[in-house]
Amino acid sequence: MSVMKKLLTSAVVAATMFGGAASAEEMRIALVVKALGIGFFEAAAKGAEEAAAELGGVEIIYTGPTDTTAEGQIEVINALIAQKVDAIAISANDQDALVPALKKAMDRGITVISWDSGVAPAGRQMHLNPSSNPLIGNMIIKLAADHLPDGGDVAVLSASATATNQNIWIDEMNMVTGNYPGINVVATVYGDDLADKSYREAQGLMASYPDLKAIIAPTTVGIVAAAQAVTDAGKIGEINVTGLALPSEMAGHIDSGASKSFAIWNPIDLGYAATMIAYNLATDKAVAEAGKSIPMGRMGDVMLDDERAGAMSDPFVYDASNVHDFKDIF
Amino acid sequence: MNLQDGVKARFIPDRLNSRLSGHLKSWETLLLAVAVVVFVINSLSSPYFLDAWNLSDASFNFTEKGLIALAMALVIISGEIDLSVAAIIALASTAMGYALQFGVGTAELVAIGLIVGVLCGTFNGVLVTVMGLPSIVATIGTMSLFRGLSFVVLGDKAFNGYPTSFAFFGQGYVYWVITFELVLFAGMAVLFGILLNKTNFGRAIYAIGNNPTAALFSGIRVARVKMILFMLTGLMSGLAAVCLTSRLGSTRPSIATGWELEIVTMVVLGGVSILGGSGTIVGVVIAALIVGMVTFGFGLLNVPGIVMSIFIGLLLISVIALPIVYRRVRKG
Numbered sequence: 001m002s003v004m005k006k007l008l009t010s011a012v013v014a015a016t017m018f019g020g021a022a023s024a025e026e027m028r029i030a031l032v033v034k035a036l037g038i039g040f041f042e043a044a045a046k047g048a049e050e051a052a053a054e055l056g057g058v059e060i061i062y063t064g065p066t067d068t069t070a071e072g073q074i075e076v077i078n079a080l081i082a083q084k085v086d087a088i089a090i091s092a093n094d095q096d097a098l099v100p101a102l103k104k105a106m107d108r109g110i111t112v113i114s115w116d117s118g119v120a121p122a123g124r125q126m127h128l129n130p131s132s133n134p135l136i137g138n139m140i141i142k143l144a145a146d147h148l149p150d151g152g153d154v155a156v157l158s159a160s161a162t163a164t165n166q167n168i169w170i171d172e173m174n175m176v177t178g179n180y181p182g183i184n185v186v187a188t189v190y191g192d193d194l195a196d197k198s199y200r201e202a203q204g205l206m207a208s209y210p211d212l213k214a215i216i217a218p219t220t221v222g223i224v225a226a227a228q229a230v231t232d233a234g235k236i237g238e239i240n241v242t243g244l245a246l247p248s249e250m251a252g253h254i255d256s257g258a259s260k261s262f263a264i265w266n267p268i269d270l271g272y273a274a275t276m277i278a279y280n281l282a283t284d285k286a287v288a289e290a291g292k293s294i295p296m297g298r299m300g301d302v303m304l305d306d307e308r309a310g311a312m313s314d315p316f317v318y319d320a321s322n323v324h325d326f327k328d329i330f
Numbered sequence: 331m332n333l334q335d336g337v338k339a340r341f342i343p344d345r346l347n348s349r350l351s352g353h354l355k356s357w358e359t360l361l362l363a364v365a366v367v368v369f370v371i372n373s374l375s376s377p378y379f380l381d382a383w384n385l386s387d388a389s390f391n392f393t394e395k396g397l398i399a400l401a402m403a404l405v406i407i408s409g410e411i412d413l414s415v416a417a418i419i420a421l422a423s424t425a426m427g428y429a430l431q432f433g434v435g436t437a438e439l440v441a442i443g444l445i446v447g448v449l450c451g452t453f454n455g456v457l458v459t460v461m462g463l464p465s466i467v468a469t470i471g472t473m474s475l476f477r478g479l480s481f482v483v484l485g486d487k488a489f490n491g492y493p494t495s496f497a498f499f500g501q502g503y504v505y506w507v508i509t510f511e512l513v514l515f516a517g518m519a520v521l522f523g524i525l526l527n528k529t530n531f532g533r534a535i536y537a538i539g540n541n542p543t544a545a546l547f548s549g550i551r552v553a554r555v556k557m558i559l560f561m562l563t564g565l566m567s568g569l570a571a572v573c574l575t576s577r578l579g580s581t582r583p584s585i586a587t588g589w590e591l592e593i594v595t596m597v598v599l600g601g602v603s604i605l606g607g608s609g610t611i612v613g614v615v616i617a618a619l620i621v622g623m624v625t626f627g628f629g630l631l632n633v634p635g636i637v638m639s640i641f642i643g644l645l646l647i648s649v650i651a652l653p654i655v656y657r658r659v660r661k662g
Contacts, residue, residue: 036634066635069587070578075391079629082384083376096490096580100501104387 026057032090033064040330047271070094087111087278099123111282115274125288130265132311137172143242144214151182152213159193159219198225217243227253247326266316361616372627386507392622393511394570399596400522401566409606410465416589417476422446422571424480427489427581443572451564455557480583490580500577523611539606
């Protein structure tokens, strides 16, 4: 009996504590993530807090299920509807399964947007993509060109030949290569997102193209393997490895100089922008309609397409100056 | 535990034993008290708790799991366990989604969900009663098997586009804020209560859980009863799959991940002995309410899910430890 009593007493204490923490802010914006305890989303929450501080009178409710399930997120959404929050900004575990719950939220006057991982159009007012295919395609060639003022040969190390995302990005890249005079894309090879195969393909590129100045790998597996291959071949300084990668995996190669810079979304900016959009929609300062744009504070404006989705910005560039700040985050 | 304890434990049978009957009664009273306390704490700590629509939304936290917990209670009382229930949901839901591609209607979808559930349960039953495998091992195996099949069919895709009339099972209201799922759960709870307490079949479940050999020698067809229990659990999992699929409006192979443990938690919290032989449906129903209210209450306060898990874990451990400590203390 006493165990139970103690348990209940502590529950009461906990309840009072948590109850007391909720203050009477003017507006409550819930940032719902795929699961708690993931560095990427913790960073997004930091960005949301930054936006809240900038706006003033906004309370951020950072929440999500323990594991990445749609059912867990629905429980969270129901609790948020019950609390009558002003806005929900969600990174969805399932683009379809959340639609009924989010529709209910919208029916009860709650602003609903998705970010990072989207919800089907029926279940949200707008969706914020971290970036867009044209922006990514442009960024990966720009990363290589920025360190080649005199031009030179570059090669692409992709995932598999059938990888949809990579193929779209490479197509977009080829469309804008003309804007970077002197840069020649000499080959595209496929490492199938396997570390060993990517490593061998990178070795092959170095052997086939002695004048190679940069390897662009728009895949997190490929870029690490290519950086390792360049390091092992003793070609640091001759060949720059760049592309899309995670700071945690690339910090070492930035330090060694095998990679001068790379890009990926910035979760802090993403959380910040999602909060700004949610605020502007909830306060009727903007509307989520196709063709309209919504302000995102320091991130500029987002333009919505026919499905009311928009891209936040260029992928964020990481180099020696900032990679160590982010490597512990994701 | 010394020998005497062991012997005592063996004699914990069912409610015919008067001392145990008193104990069980006090157990459910205790549970009810916990439920009331949780209710009061929730009402005091959040202004949003006492709201008919909010409570109605919150009932989804336990209705589907509760449906399976009713059948799981019988399985555990009989001395077995079924850990494949969540995987059955996944497979039944996948089968419904697959059938949907051929344009079948709502009635057929429900039938398919239930039939796949029963088939999965039958498969478990055969493994346990015919092949003689321990149920914990057999159902851990089928847990991977059933969910694996869903992954084979679906991969990273999803089935959606269920008909509008199908949405009633998981999103419909019978009257005002009373959801279809809540009514279904209440109705099933009554049926399972009657089955367990008022029928020969129910008495046989207790007998088997206490002593399968003695039960066999008293003319109870042990294998058949167990077979029926696994089929029943499969059926209830299929029913839960219908409700959950309807509520989500889509099927993914990861649907209902981890539910088996939450369901076993409800059953054990409800006072069903994990060793088999004792427990009541009333206890399981109250436990389902408690789990649902605790989840919702914590959700309203935006307490991270992991804290909820810790709380439920502590509740479970104390619930299992309490009777043992109590017995030790009484013995001096």
